[in-house]
Amino acid sequence: MYFAGVDLAWGPRNPTGVAVLDGDGVLVHVGAVRDDAAVLAALQPFTTGSCRVAFDAPLVVTNPSGQRPAETALNRDFRAFEAGAHPANTGKPEFADGPRAARLAGALDLNMDPFSAAARRAIEVYPHAATVALFRLSRTLKYKAKPGRGVEGLKSELLRLMDGIEALEQTPTPLRVTGHGDWLTLRRQVQAAGRKCDLRRAEDPIDAVVCAYVALYAERRPSGITVYGDFATGYIVTPTLPAALHPDRPLVDRRKHLDEIDHGCQRGAARVAPLDQRGDHRTVDRADQGAHQFDAHGPAGSLDRLGNRLGTLA
DNA sequence: GTTCCATTAACGCTACGTTT
């Protein structure tokens, strides 16, 4: 059985990252492609038998305007962690003819119902939310190129993401990436990057690895995931936000903090919530807000240690 | 207590600046 991740561009012009794990969580493929044919060609060898393909792109979009209910529900939990989902609706040109991810899933004959028992399935995931939950971050890693963010700051954040991905090997649902040459090449590219576009080229495949891991995690630890929304109006699958995890500070203070990241490369600043902030009530709230949560306890204990490790990276 | 403003995230597109 294979677990694929696709960091899918909404349109065909921008690059798409593809990563595949085997049943043991070993990375067997990682790379970037562009058009639909190339995405399908990359996935085809791994989707003939039992498989899960996790798309970081809208899979079901029916609303003519505004946000999907899944985005509203997810943003309610994750916005404070700066992991808000981008709104998708059929009024946008990218979705006028149906979501690209649904076309690809259809071409591969994958079942898109998040609660299906089918052997070959596609799900929608969201890497930013996944990294917050898996790594117990108090806010997302700022590795996405945006105006005002410097190359060195972006690089250090992307390397923190790669560190976190590699550290997942030590968890009860291990991910093993360091044995793959293309992963090591990606790391070298990031370390050597001098321009934002150098980082952007590496970012899509790395995000795809996170997507693939969410697919694996959802299969191995179904009690540890939350499904926001539903199959009819659109859904997003993510590792459950730990109940005791809190954002680091109010929005106003975070703005100042962002400046520090952009200009000072504050790698390793205390952005992981203390582990003693456990046991709160958000679980109940989420249940009222359109999220199907299977486990109120969050990721396993060893991920706490991972959180510490990320929080103390220097 | 209510309203308004600024800010945040996501991604794609376009315009402009820089490099070859």
Place this chain on the structure above:
DNA sequence: AAACGTAGCGTTAATGGAAC
């Protein structure tokens, strides 16, 4: 001149602070 790289804008909803 062409190619490439980057900044800025638009979209959408939520939120905190300030002003009324």
